[in-house]
Amino acid sequence: MSEWHRVCGTDEIDEEDVIQFNHGDKVYAVYNTEKGFFATDGICTHEHQELADGIVIGTVIECPLHQGRFEITDGCALSAPVCIDLKTYPVKVENNNVFIEL
Numbered sequence: 001m002s003e004w005h006r007v008c009g010t011d012e013i014d015e016e017d018v019i020q021f022n023h024g025d026k027v028y029a030v031y032n033t034e035k036g037f038f039a040t041d042g043i044c045t046h047e048h049q050e051l052a053d054g055i056v057i058g059t060v061i062e063c064p065l066h067q068g069r070f071e072i073t074d075g076c077a078l079s080a081p082v083c084i085d086l087k088t089y090p091v092k093v094e095n096n097n098v099f100i101e102l
């Protein structure tokens with residue numbers, strides 16, 4: 001059964017930025033984009049690279065290792081060398097806090 005987990009305050013992720021959220025043995029990336037807050041798996045699907053070290057450009061995350069890009073809103077792999085989509089997770093904002101459903 002999925003549950004909501006508090007990630008951080010809304011002011012703890014700068015606009016056009018990403019932070020890492022660890023839960024259990026998994027790593028997630030939580031984004032503050034021009035279209036709102038989103039969450040994906042935190043590890044690139046190409047190699048084992050943490051996406052929170054990447055760059056957010058609009059609603060795109062660029063992996064810092066080989067510059068593969070994903071669409072943040074739906075996890076879609078956009079450019080080589082990535083070809084496997086990222087899993088995405090529901091996010092909500094309540095009382096200036098960001099929550100992820102896992």
Ligand code: FES
Pocket residue numbers: 044045046047048049063064065066067068081082
């Ligand atoms: S590890 Fe992300 S593009 Fe290669």
